[in-house]
Amino acid sequence: MERFTALETFIRIVDTGSFTAAARQLGISQSGASKAMARLEAELGVRLLHRSTRSMSTTDAGRRLHGHAKHALAQLEDALCAVRAEAQQLTGKLRVSAPPGFARRHVVSELPRFLDHNPGLEVEVVMDDALHDVAEARIDLCLRHGEPGRKIPGSRRIGLGRRLVVGSPTYFASHGEPHTPDELAMHRVVIWSADKASNTWSFHRGHDVQHVELKGRLRVDSREGMRDALLAQAGVAVMSEWDVASELANGSLRPVLAGWSLPTDEIWAVPTGGRLISPAVNSIMSFIEASIRRSTPCGSEDE
Numbered sequence: 001m002e003r004f005t006a007l008e009t010f011i012r013i014v015d016t017g018s019f020t021a022a023a024r025q026l027g028i029s030q031s032g033a034s035k036a037m038a039r040l041e042a043e044l045g046v047r048l049l050h051r052s053t054r055s056m057s058t059t060d061a062g063r064r065l066h067g068h069a070k071h072a073l074a075q076l077e078d079a080l081c082a083v084r085a086e087a088q089q090l091t092g093k094l095r096v097s098a099p100p101g102f103a104r105r106h107v108v109s110e111l112p113r114f115l116d117h118n119p120g121l122e123v124e125v126v127m128d129d130a131l132h133d134v135a136e137a138r139i140d141l142c143l144r145h146g147e148p149g150r151k152i153p154g155s156r157r158i159g160l161g162r163r164l165v166v167g168s169p170t171y172f173a174s175h176g177e178p179h180t181p182d183e184l185a186m187h188r189v190v191i192w193s194a195d196k197a198s199n200t201w202s203f204h205r206g207h208d209v210q211h212v213e214l215k216g217r218l219r220v221d222s223r224e225g226m227r228d229a230l231l232a233q234a235g236v237a238v239m240s241e242w243d244v245a246s247e248l249a250n251g252s253l254r255p256v257l258a259g260w261s262l263p264t265d266e267i268w269a270v271p272t273g274g275r276l277i278s279p280a281v282n283s284i285m286s287f288i289e290a291s292i293r294r295s296t297p298c299g300s301e302d303e
Contacts, residue, residue, distance in 0.1 A: 006040040007069045009033050010048060014058055014066045090280045091120035098143040100127040100224045101243030102267060106159075107143070110291045114284060121280060141281050142270040143288070145240065154277050158285065159267040159292035164255040166244055167236040177256050178236070181210040188235025189216035190226050201238060203260045210260075214238070227253075240265040267292065 012022035013033065023033040041048055048062035058066060098107050107125055115121065126139065143158075165184070178184050181203040191199050191214065199214045218234055220226045223243045230237055230244075230253055242265065247253035269285045271277045277285075 006036040006043075008073065009036040010040055010062075011066060011070050011073065013037065013049070013056075014062070017056065019056075090118045090283055092280060093122040093124065094140045094280055094284060095124045095126060095138055096141045096143065096284065097126040097128060097139045099145055099243070100222075101227070101240065101245075102143065102145070103127045105242055105245050106288055106291050110288070114287050118280075118283065123284070139272055140278075141284065142272065144268050144270060145265055146268070155268055155270040156285070157266050158269045158289040161265045161267065161292075162241045163238055163262040163265050164241055164244075164248075165236055165257050165260075165262075166239050166248070166253045166255050167230055168233050168253055169251065171230075171233040171235060172254075172256070174233070179257070181212045181257065181260060184212060184214060184236065188218070189214045190229045190235050190237040191216045191219045192221070192223065192226055192237070193219035194221045201262055203257070203262060205260045238262060242267075 009022060009026060009028075012025055013019055016022050016025065019030050019033045019037075023030045026033070028036075037049065044061075044065075046061045047059050048065060050057045050059060096107065103125055104127075108127075111123055111125070115123065165178070167187075171188075175187060178187055181201075189199075199216070201212050201214065203210045203212060216235065218229060220229055223239070226237050226239065227244055227247065229235075230239075231247070236256070241248070244253050248255065269288070271281050271285070
């Protein structure tokens with residue numbers, strides 16, 4: 001950076017013919033301009049300017065450096081302008097990783113509108129519950145349930161969704177329907193094995209709170225797999241509404257324990273660039289957040 005500043009100072013001095021004028025244009029002191037020139041000449045080991053009390057001129061080395069440096073700095077400025085313009089126009093390719101159930105409802109189904117508004121962008125969606133090595137997978141944005149991104153710089157919570165106890169109508173016809181949380185102990189329960197704490201829940205109804213530890217013989221490490229197990233009458237499970245929205249709508253799964261509520265499910269957006277979030281990533285984060293707010297009762301507001 002110091003070399004870049006010294007070269008720019010040198011070019012301004014030659015172009016204006018004055019240390020004072022060059023310093024004024026650069027917003028530095030005249031002594032600052034003199035020190036920059038002294039450092040540059042010392043580094044190169046050659047005199048670049050002939051200076052006297054009445055005049056100033058370039059040496060042969062100074063004339064050659066001025067021509068090359070001015071051309072190089074002009075090219076650098078063009079490159080910086082191109083990058084800024086590209087960022088403002090939102091061009092390039094984004095890779096977004098998201099849980100499958102959430103991705104179906106709030107990402108893939110909404111992307112046509114996003115792409116219509118951003119013709120310079122391409123988006124690839126990686127539908128997976130697992131946390132990736134984001135660098136190796138070249139992921140630009142991770143969307144995750146829970147709190148994996150709460151302490152990661154640049155991350156933000158973009159949505160809240162309901163958790164429900166759900167099962168298939170066929171299962172309930174054969175095994176009955178639980179009416180209180182403690183009756184879940186009499187039912188087959190499908191456990192999400194990816195979260196070791198997912199079998200312990202606090203059910204709320206007004207001022208009444210019941211803590212229930214769910215036990216089941218079937219454990220599945222993906223939400224998609226849990227949904228498929230429920231459709232196969234494997235039992236009941238605590239599921240995010242995002243993961244079973246289609247099945248709730250068509251009646252193939254239905255919720256029970258009406259009047260009881262569970263802690264909400266959080267969706268976090270975790271940009272892989274930390275606090276330095278590109279305009280394209282910021283744009284798709286805001287788009288998905290707006291989609292959640294439109295379609296989810298809990299929206300993205302704080303509890």
